[in-house]
Each structure stands twice: as structure tokens, then as C-alpha cells.
Amino acid sequence: MIDHVINSRGFDNFDFRFIGLIFVILGVGVLSIYSVTHDQGVAFPFYVRQIVWILLGTVAFLVMWLSDYHRIARLAYPAYAIILILLAVVLFEGKSSRGAQRWIPMGPFAFQPSEFAKLVLILTLAHYYSKAPRVGWLQRVVLPGLLVMPGLLLILKQPDLGSGLSFLAVYAAMLLMVGMRSKALGVILLFSLMLFPFAWEMMWGSLHDYQRQRIMAFVDPAYDPGGKGYHALQSRIAIGAGELTGKGLYGGTQSQLKFLPEGHTDFVFSVFAEEWGFLGVLALLVLFVALIWLSLEIVARAKDQLGALLAVGIICMLCFCVVVNIGMTAGMFPIVGIPLPLMSYGGSATIMTMASLGLLLNVKRRRLSFF
């Protein structure tokens, strides 16, 4: 558009703090992954691979940061279409693991479209709401809902409850931020309440066995240690055993001796909590809150609706993942398989999260572009 001259001001202090926070959290993640997997004795242990993903993620971050987010948003619909195709491909061609089909094999690695779907959904919704003033029920709620639906269904079909919930969360958060009349909100709430029994029936019926067992185990993880509640219980033991100061690096017996499954992915927080204790956990929470606080700052200073919506969507997605992940490892929620952003091992998730954060910073960078 008009731009480029004004905003090519390079780094400022804000960028520096933002990027610094990201890499500190990434570093803590790599350290925790290292702690659990350092003695695996394979050529490319997980922490090395994670560093590779972080490097690739940095490239994605730079690309998303330095392009024009308006131009990126214009690609939202085609990107969403591609993601839907990929999600469909996963269902037929994908790689199964632990009862779910989420990955498309790519050489030695596997690509997880549902992770990228989250970012694409944010782009799509932000693009939709900012393209024209959306007024009335149909335009504000129903149409975007229909937009979300195919992706959500494909993801739930895999099944990937965690990504599905993130999808819904992004949708709900953006709806909320775009604003609804209080009456409309009330009607929606009422409807949801009335529909809840039916929806529960449908949801429960459509869940896979392992998902139901996980939810049951959440209710009482102690009822079958060694069985379905095993993950939840072992995770709580790991976190609790950290006490105030933790057991120190490599000192976490829960993770080192593999009582805690998936210590490098979904339960990386438990590993960290066992080794660094409550003090470490507080520090980590402060890091995450600081990052999100800076991100909210970006929304507050956003100069157009597209930027603000993009930023809000990304923030909500991050918040949702952080809170639900820590909540599930601490036994507050059922285990739904949501990785901890920036810390859990995983190529797709790491690259996607870093790309999202690049886009977020892009919004701040572009804040003067309309003038």
C-alpha cells in the first residue's frame, strides 16, 4: 500500500524484549527435552531435532515478521482450502500413532496439518471480519461458524480433541473480541445450555475409547494407576515431587525413569516442574505472562482491525494452549493432547507457533502503515 519507507526502522526495544522472551522460553524447552532424552543413544536425539525445528521456526518467524500481513491475509482463503485438503489427506493417507491419524509422513519426519490449521483459521477469520463490516446474526456468528465447521470436523475425525478444542477456542475468542450485543450473547448462552445435553450425547458418542477413558481418568486418576489414569497420575506425581526447589537437572526420577510418558512432548511441563520446583514454575509462568502481556500491547497499538484481530486470535490460541497444557499436566483438566507452545517437542507445532509470533510482531511493525 503506502508504506515501506516509514516502518523500515529495524529493531526497537520492544522487538528485542519480545524476541528475547521467545528464545528464553524455547531454551527452557530444549533444556527440558535434553534432560529427558539425553541418554537415548541415537544419532539425532530429540533435543538436537528440536534445535533444528527452532532454526526452521526462526526462518518462518522472519518471513512472517517481515512480509506485509495484509498480503498474507489475502492468501487466507486459498490457504484454508489447502489445509482442508491436507486434513482430508491425513484421514486417508496419514500415519497413525496411538489410535489417531494426524500426520503426513515426509521422509524421516511427519507433518501435522492440524497445527498449521490453527494459524490458517486465525488468518481466515481475521480476514473475514476485517474485509467488510459484518453485521447481524448471520454475518457475525453463523457464516464464520460455517467457515470453521469443515476444518473442525476433519480434525475431530482424526481424532485430535486438543486441536479441535483450540479451533473452537479461537473461534469463540474472536467472536467475543469482534463484539456481540449482550442480547445476542445471552441467546447464544441460553441455546448452548439447552443444547448441551444433546451436544454431550453426540460428543460422548463420537469420542473414541481412549478419549473417553482419559476423561474418565480425569475424574479419578487414582482409580487405576498403571491403567488409564496413569498419565494423569504420573504427571501429578512428577509436578508435586518437585516441591519448592525441584530435584535439579536430570534429577527428575519420574521422567528420567520413564514413569512419566511423553516427557518431551505433551508433558514437558511436568518434567520442568519436577526438576525446577515451584520456584522454577513461577519463573516460567512469569515468562509466559510477560510474552502475552507484550502481545496484548501489540493489539492495543494495532492501527487496523485486521492486525488487531490477527493478534487477538494468535494470543487467544497461545493462551488457550498454555493454560490447557499446564492445567492438564497439573490435573485440572482432562488430558487432551495439547502441546505447550515453545516448549514441547514437535516440528509442526514449533514452526507454527514461531510463525504465529512472527505474524504478531508484524502487526506491531505495521502499525504506522496506514498513515
Next chain:
Amino acid sequence: MATLGLHDSELGELQRRLIILRVGLLLVVALLGLRLWHLQIREGPYYRDLSENNRTRSVIMEPARGLIYDRNGILLANNVPSFTLYVSLEDVKDRDLLIDQLSNLLGLDVELVRKKLTARGSKQLPRKVKDRLTLREATLVESHRLDLPGVMVQVESQRNYPGGVMAAHLLGYVGEVSPEQLEKPEFAELHQGSIVGQYGVEKYFDRLVRGLAGQKSVEVDALGHEKRTVVVEQPHAGDNLYLTIDARLQKVAEHLLGEESGAIVALDPRTGDVLAMASRPGFDPNILSRELTPKQWAEIVQDEGRPLNNRASQGQYPPGSVFKVMMAAAALQTNTVTPSTSIHCNGGYQFGRRLYHDWKAGGHGSVDLRHALVQSCDVYFYTVGQRMGIETMASFAHQFGLGEETGIELPSERIGIVPSAAWKQKAKNEAWLPGETISASIGQGYVNVTPLQMASLIGTVANDGVTFRPRLVQAVMDRATGEVQKRPAVPKRTLKLRPEILPLIREALAGVVKEGTATRAKSALVTIAGKTGTAQMTALRTGPEKDIPKKFRDHAWFVAFAPVEAPTIAVAVLGEHMGHGGSASAPLAKELIETYVKLNLPAPSNVADGAVMPKGDAGGQGTR
């Protein structure tokens, strides 16, 4: 641009709503923090315990049982390394799957494995599933270890009896402590799967031989694989036992019985040392120390030959004419007869309306005490018994150690029966009949004794009236300190007889072998004295012995001591259904005594005592 303006107003509204996000975020993070504070600070110690518990398994280290030697240092029981399969229940994810896998892999009975894994008991202690795995089985399990979480193969020492069936009843066997035993105080320090003596010396001296279990703490990973071991307490091996038996003599005794059922006991009358104690039929303690299936057990227990019965200390038989040794002493002491008192025997003794037969049709004519013993005249003793009365007989029988435990260090010794009016009233609730006194006076009727009691009785006669408690263990070595503790011979009782009585009887008993009913025990090597006995099985005896079915034939007794001048061995032989003592049992006793003499020829007192003990002359032959 109008639309832009509208957009801008919406942007402003959106940015005002940010406060919701900020407050919401802080609230949620505060909640998370609170939850983590609860987990890590308030319940932290509890979860730390859980995590410790998760990773450490305490493993019992079974002690090696003490070794058992004979009096010359020949090994009778030792331990050999063997593989034992344990399952740590805490590490088992899917019990039914594991039961299937194990039974497939090792060909075990599914129900048996299930029973082991579901038996009551601590979940923390590993369950023993199978012992004595073959090398192949152990390798098989080890190679499937990744698929068998919680399964451990441990090397443990297993009881082994190099002699096989030799001295089985005496040594006994070992086995897992039973749930009933575990409830008793003496097994308090044990746990399910502990090995304890279940029979014989192994059982009687279990507390000494058992040792003390150690414990190690093993750090395991989630699959139950050992990562690190911390020994908390080393096991202490059990004490070694040095028995009084001579394995060579024992072997001969068992060989002499051969396929017959019966018992042979040889004692050193001067100390009570049990030199040999054979019981037939026998069993292989190596098999019984293994884990038997209920079917195998049933086979052994229901065997008609009752191989688990130690006939030497648990078999009870009428003593028959052997009883006359005691009767003779009693008659002289009570002045019922004098050595020269003569009684006429015409082959029967009329009492009331019944005629009590002598074994020799036609009778022995006029007999004195010596003659009565040498020829085993029944009528003489019918008369003596009738004159003395049952109560006097009973009191002397008790003096000779009948009707009471000899005190041998073996479990479940039987005491036999010394009948009296009071006994009959108590046992049968009937009055004593005068005719029963007559049967009792030749050791028939209600009188019951064990071969061990008979050996002790004849030993007492040989040892001039001093009874020693039969002794099986002469020394115990503490394996931790190497200290050997000798166990002294224990005099039990001295017969209250006038001093001339026993020499008289001994001379008569020498006559039994020289010219009487036991000439088949006469030896060129050593002078032997003895007494035959025949325990009647049926009152109706028609036709010659060989025509009677085996199981109705009489039991053949022979008791003996040698050398007559200075006895060093006392022997009791009982052959079940072998007929007459003189023909069937006396030759066996002779053979055994000759073997003993030959074995002890070079230095007749105690050949190899120096070699027995690791230190000095720990032979425990204090009275020699």
C-alpha cells in the same frame, strides 16, 4: 472512507475489550499458580514419597541355608545356584496378559500362575512364580524382557541333597513357607516365598539353618528394569550343622532294607549319637524341595507305602518279644523272680477260659530267666507279667523310655503306647481286662513302640542303665564368625535297678545270639548281643509263613548291641511284614554292626573327627 471509519470505531471497541483478556489471563494464571502451589508445596512431600515409591523396589535377598554334614564331614545338604522367576506386581500393567505370556513362554499352568500373582500379601514385595528355571527358560525370559514388564529373573541358591534319597527322612526337605505358617510367631520375620525346612532336621533346626534375609533397594524404570541397586542389608547365611550320623553306615542301613518297608536305627549308647537312621520306603528330598503341583503332592501323600512317614521315629508297632528285655529287668528288680526261679512251660498258659500259646508248640520245658530270654519263652513271661500286674509293668516301661518322646531332634516324634488301667479308661473308656495283662507281658496287645525307642532301650541296657537323649546334631557352626559350638551329649535318665541286674540281662542277650533265637546274627568279627521280636499282625496264624499274604505277615524285630564287653553301638531293626525277627531282622543288624566295626577299625574310637570340623577336634564326643 466510510467503511474505514466504521472499521476504526470497531477497532477502538475491540481494543477497549482487551481489558477482558488481561483480567482473564491474570485470573487464569493465578488459578494455575494456586494449583501448582497446592501440588508442589502443600502436597509436595506426599507426591515426593509417591515418586520415591515409584522408582524403588525393595527386593528380598534370600539367605543361603546352612550346609549339613555327616559326622565325618561328608556333605549331605548344600546349595546350588539356580534361577528364580519373580514378578513385581507394581510394574505389571496388564496382569491377564502377563499370565498368558508367562504360561505360554514357560509352559506353566495358567491357574497356578494366577494364584501366585493374586495371592494375598504385600504388593511391594515381588512374587515368586517359579523356581529352578532351566538355563534355557531363564534365557527365554530374559530375551523377552521388554515385553514382560515387572518380570525379574534372580539367581538364588536352591537346596540340594547330593545323596538323593539317602537319609531323606532324617534330613527332611525345604519348601516355601505356607500361608498358615506365616501366621505363626516363629515365622514372623519371613514373607511369602521364603524357604523354610518342612521336614526332618531341616525343619527342626530351621531357625539355625535358615539364615537371615537381606534386603536391597532397587531403582527401577517404568518398565520395571533395574537401573541401580542399593544394598540395604546383606543376607546372613544360615549356620552349618554337623550331624552325628555316619553317611557310610546310613547308606548300608538303607541298602539292607532294600525294597522292604521298615526302619533301622543305630545309636552310640554312650552318647546317644544317632549313627544311622533309615526308613523305607523313602523319597528324594530334591524333588520334594521343588515346587510340586497338587497332583504330584497327592501322589506322594496317597502312596500306600507312605514314603513320607519316618518309620524310625513315627512308626508305631507292638514290640513283641523285645519287650521281654524290659520285663526281665522289672521282674528281677521287683523280686518277682530270681535268676534261678524256674517256671515250667508246656506250650501254653491257661488263664480263665483262654489258653495263651507259646510260640513253640509243645513248650520249652522248665526255664529260668536266662533260658527264657535266650529261647524267648512266652509262658515264662506270661507268668511273670501276671504276677507283677500291669501297673508295675507300665512303670518300668516308662523308666525304659517307652510311652514318651525320646527327645530326638526331629519334628512329630510319636510316643507309642504303654498300656495301663488308667490309659485304657482314658483312651477307650473301658475297664482293664486281666487277660490283657498277659498279652502285654510279651509286648503284644496294646503295647506300641517306635524303632527309635527300641534302639534307645537296648542302648540303655548296653550303657549300664544310663539313657542318653538321642542326638542328631553334634555341632553347629556360625557362618558369620566361623565359631563352632559343640552340643553336649545329654544324659536323660538312669535306670533304678540293682547293679547286678543289667549285666545278667546283657549276658542272656549275648546268649540269644550265641545259642538262642538269633544265631543268624552271630558274627566272626565282633560279639553281638540282641533280642528278637515278632509283632503279631493277626491272632489267627494258620499254615506256614510263606503262605500268608505279605500284608498279613508279622513285623520282624531285632535289637542288638556290640561289642558285648564294651558296647559302642546299639541297633534296632524293624522289618514290616518280614516275619520272624530271628530270621529276617537279625542278619540285617549283624551286617550293620559289622560294617560299623570295620569302618572304625583303624582307630576305633573316632576316626575322622579331626576332618569333620573346620577347627580342631569339634567332634563333640565329650563322654569318650
